[in-house]
Amino acid sequence: MSHSINMVLIGCGGMGRSHMRRAREVSELTFLGYVDAAEEAAARACQEFGGRYYTTDVDKVWRDDDIDAVLIATHHDSHTPLAIQAAQAGKHIFLEKPMALTIEECLAIEEAVDKAGVKLMMGFKFRFAPLVAKVKEVVRQPLVTVGQSLHPAMKGWPLTPDKGGGPVLSNGCHAFDLVYWLNESEPVRISAEGGALTHPEFGLVDNAVVSVSFENGSIGAIIAGDCGDARYTSKFFFEVLDGQRTATLYDRCHKVAFGGYEIDSFSLEDLPPAAQSDPEGTRAELQAWARCLLDDTDPPVGPRDGTRATAMVLKAFEAIRSGKAQELRL
Numbered sequence: 001m002s003h004s005i006n007m008v009l010i011g012c013g014g015m016g017r018s019h020m021r022r023a024r025e026v027s028e029l030t031f032l033g034y035v036d037a038a039e040e041a042a043a044r045a046c047q048e049f050g051g052r053y054y055t056t057d058v059d060k061v062w063r064d065d066d067i068d069a070v071l072i073a074t075h076h077d078s079h080t081p082l083a084i085q086a087a088q089a090g091k092h093i094f095l096e097k098p099m100a101l102t103i104e105e106c107l108a109i110e111e112a113v114d115k116a117g118v119k120l121m122m123g124f125k126f127r128f129a130p131l132v133a134k135v136k137e138v139v140r141q142p143l144v145t146v147g148q149s150l151h152p153a154m155k156g157w158p159l160t161p162d163k164g165g166g167p168v169l170s171n172g173c174h175a176f177d178l179v180y181w182l183n184e185s186e187p188v189r190i191s192a193e194g195g196a197l198t199h200p201e202f203g204l205v206d207n208a209v210v211s212v213s214f215e216n217g218s219i220g221a222i223i224a225g226d227c228g229d230a231r232y233t234s235k236f237f238f239e240v241l242d243g244q245r246t247a248t249l250y251d252r253c254h255k256v257a258f259g260g261y262e263i264d265s266f267s268l269e270d271l272p273p274a275a276q277s278d279p280e281g282t283r284a285e286l287q288a289w290a291r292c293l294l295d296d297t298d299p300p301v302g303p304r305d306g307t308r309a310t311a312m313v314l315k316a317f318e319a320i321r322s323g324k325a326q327e328l329r330l
């Protein structure tokens with residue numbers, strides 16, 4: 001591949017547009033096209049961010065030999081068909097979270113990507129948040145990991161069973177992925193409590209308290225849902241403890257407090273300007289995506305990471321439904 005990667009954005013809503021603003025800072029990525037089921041959304045993105053075309057017809061992208069890769073930021077029900085079609089057309093894929101609505105769909109995407117020999121990177125941006133790297137540096141092997149993704153009451157399609165999967169899957173998957181990432185050990189058993197507490201009309205688990213056992217013997221706890229505004233800890237909050245050191249990541253990953261370490265705290269202001277301006281890793285993840293394509297290396301957050309996060313959430317739902325801990329072997 002040359003020094004620039006030609007891409008198309010599929011899904012020109014809130015997150016797609018947010019990626020486009022960040023992509024302006026990543027010179028290796030050039031967006032040539034915009035696809036959306038709503039033509040005006042695609043047209044607006046094309047006008048604002050620049051490109052050759054906009055369309056509602058995704059087949060145009062699959063036929064376009066100038067396109068190396070796509071960024072998919074659509075509703076969750078379309079992630080599987082779009083990712084599989086992209087793979088079959090030989091396009092590399094940056095896929096927003098969650099990977100898909102079921103474990104079977106995730107495995108089908110994995111298979112399609114594998115078969116086509118294309119790369120797929122998942123949009124778990126917090127892995128690239130600079131203070132997450134700091135936490136991993138200080139507490140390398142936690143015994144206990146806590147993660148929280150608690151939103152104010154959500155609205156719209158993410159709550160629906162067919163398009164979104166509810167707040168725990170839609171947004172909580174970030175916390176499930178990061179609790180895994182802070183351990184880097186496979187989750188093997190999941191127990192949970194929860195229910196349709198905030199949106200009973202959808203009948204989905206919308207708030208859950210989950211416990212996880214990891215292969216290496218460590219344990220994790222995750223609270224995810226949309227039961228309110230967690231003002232002090234912020235929407236996203238993580239804590240790792242290893243028996244000697246503690247790191248508490250709060251204020252939406254902008255600050256860390258340490259226990260048992262040479263400094264008591266660390267915040268974004270202690271980092272170089274480039275890192276300060278990327279607190280949630282949204283620029284760094286696109287840079288990493290470009291790098292893996294240009295260097296022909298594995299994406300740092302691959303298909304298995306997408307499958308794992310969705311599987312952790314869905315096993316938690318199963319644990320709530322059945323009242324029994326669920327084994328997880330991928």
Ligand SMILES: NC(=O)c1ccc[n+]([C@@H]2O[C@H](COP(=O)([O-])OP(=O)(O)OC[C@H]3O[C@@H](n4cnc5c(N)ncnc54)[C@H](O)[C@@H]3O)[C@@H](O)[C@H]2O)c1
Pocket residue numbers: 010011012013014015016035036037038041072073074075076078096097098123125170
């Ligand atoms: N990483 C993050 O922090 C983060 C934050 C918000 C959303 N997201 C993810 O980004 C994705 C999009 O979320 P959003 O908030 O931008 O939603 P949105 O509703 O604002 O935008 C989605 C867009 O996709 C279009 N669309 C839906 N199905 C389509 C299809 N089959 N083909 C073409 N276009 C289609 C819609 O018309 C809409 O314009 C989701 O996966 C969501 O979970 C990630």
